[in-house]
Amino acid sequence: MSRALVALMVFLATVGTAVAFDWVTYVNDRFGFSLRYPADVFAPERRSDAGDGEVFVATQGHGRLLVGAFENRDGHSVASYRDLIRRQSYADYEVSYAPRGQTWFVLSGESNDKVFYEKVMFSCQGRVINSFALVYPIERKRQFDPIVERIENTFRPGPGCGGHATR
Amino acid sequence: MQPADLRVDPWTWVPAAGRRRPSVLAIALLAVSCTVAGVLIGRLTAGRSDVAEAPRQAVSAVPDARKASPPAPDARKASPPAPPASEPQQEPSQPSLALKGNPESGKQRPPEPVRKSESEQHSPPVVVLNPGTADPASPRPRGQRQANDDRSRYQQRPVRRRAEGSGGEGERLEGTGRDYRALREYMLSR
Numbered sequence: 001m002s003r004a005l006v007a008l009m010v011f012l013a014t015v016g017t018a019v020a021f022d023w024v025t026y027v028n029d030r031f032g033f034s035l036r037y038p039a040d041v042f043a044p045e046r047r048s049d050a051g052d053g054e055v056f057v058a059t060q061g062h063g064r065l066l067v068g069a070f071e072n073r074d075g076h077s078v079a080s081y082r083d084l085i086r087r088q089s090y091a092d093y094e095v096s097y098a099p100r101g102q103t104w105f106v107l108s109g110e111s112n113d114k115v116f117y118e119k120v121m122f123s124c125q126g127r128v129i130n131s132f133a134l135v136y137p138i139e140r141k142r143q144f145d146p147i148v149e150r151i152e153n154t155f156r157p158g159p160g161c162g163g164h165a166t167r
Numbered sequence: 168m169q170p171a172d173l174r175v176d177p178w179t180w181v182p183a184a185g186r187r188r189p190s191v192l193a194i195a196l197l198a199v200s201c202t203v204a205g206v207l208i209g210r211l212t213a214g215r216s217d218v219a220e221a222p223r224q225a226v227s228a229v230p231d232a233r234k235a236s237p238p239a240p241d242a243r244k245a246s247p248p249a250p251p252a253s254e255p256q257q258e259p260s261q262p263s264l265a266l267k268g269n270p271e272s273g274k275q276r277p278p279e280p281v282r283k284s285e286s287e288q289h290s291p292p293v294v295v296l297n298p299g300t301a302d303p304a305s306p307r308p309r310g311q312r313q314a315n316d317d318r319s320r321y322q323q324r325p326v327r328r329r330a331e332g333s334g335g336e337g338e339r340l341e342g343t344g345r346d347y348r349a350l351r352e353y354m355l356s357r
Contacts, residue, residue: 020209046353048346055354066354070347089355135355 021147025154028052031069032158033123033130035151063136063144065151069158072129078105078122081129089133090116106152113138117148123157130157 021038028034030051042056042065053068076084082105086095093116095109103126108117118133132155136144 020206046350048350050346053347053350055350064354064357066351068347068350089351
């Protein structure tokens with residue numbers, strides 16, 4: 001009974017921590033993908049000139065959130081793009097979580113001092129690749145994990161093709 | 168079902184009937200207090216006082232945006248994966264074909280508001296640190312403004328729209344992909 005109570009307390013505290021943030025909706029003007037993120041945890045830092053991506057930086061600590069989409073001009077499949085970013089972006093990490101669907105995949109893992117989590121969704125019949133990625137210090141894993149979960153739950157690819165990927 | 172009796176130090180029998188079970192109300196109170204504590208901890212650790220106000224041009228709080236976009240499971244079912252690339256090991260290359268323009272995108276992106284003149288009005292006056300070495304013939308206040316760091320430039324300037332520039336569609340799309348990769352490299356290098 002006491003274990004259940006402790007587990008309940010931890011769960012509620014975690015949920016409460018995630019709910020407490022000031023969650024706002026980010027909608028990419030160009031590709032239409034959207035997600036919700038805690039505006040009091042991440043502040044916009046840099047945006048691409050073409051409006052296809054944006055980087056947010058954690059207001060405390062060193063966490064970063066990248067959101068973006070681009071045209072799949074190389075005709076990547078889910079598997080090929082997953083292999084590409086695993087090799088190019090996360091070579092220094094040990095991937096521990098990599099589920100995959102027909103039009104999406106997730107990569108997550110840890111290095112000595114950092115944790116990364118990236119979700120990629122193909123849309124527009126595979127012609128647009130939407131993704132968000134988080135990298136944060138491993139010592140702040142407990143704080144960021146519920147945030148990652150909620151961002152993922154609200155991540156939606158755009159309904160269109162970004163106005164240029166139609167053929 | 169009657170729970171078993173307990174034998175506790177100093178070896179006295181405590182009958183099961185005498186023990187108090189935690190009531191549902193107590194558990195509920197505990198749950199509520201934990202939730203409140205979590206919310207308070209989240210609020211306290213959010214630390215928004217030392218953060219500049221986020222530019223709201225980029226973040227549009229659209230309550231019904233999720234209605235407009237299809238839910239993820241449907242999208243996963245509806246859109247089959249793209250055919251595998253012939254050379255998946257390579258970095259995504261620059262496009263070789265110019266894509267057709269879309270008039271709808273032009274509708275969605277109004278021309279960039281004139282923010283440069285605004286920033287010029289609000290930019291501080293140029294201070295020459297070494298007056299003796301300054302070249303009076305070529306004052307470069309514009310160049311000095313451009314020497315601001317990326318963050319301040321970003322905060323002053325909205326997204327440059329695709330319709331700008333003199334290049335063709337293909338050229339703009341090349342820039343698009345490069346920009347996303349640059350952002351990605353920037354983020355992962357930190």
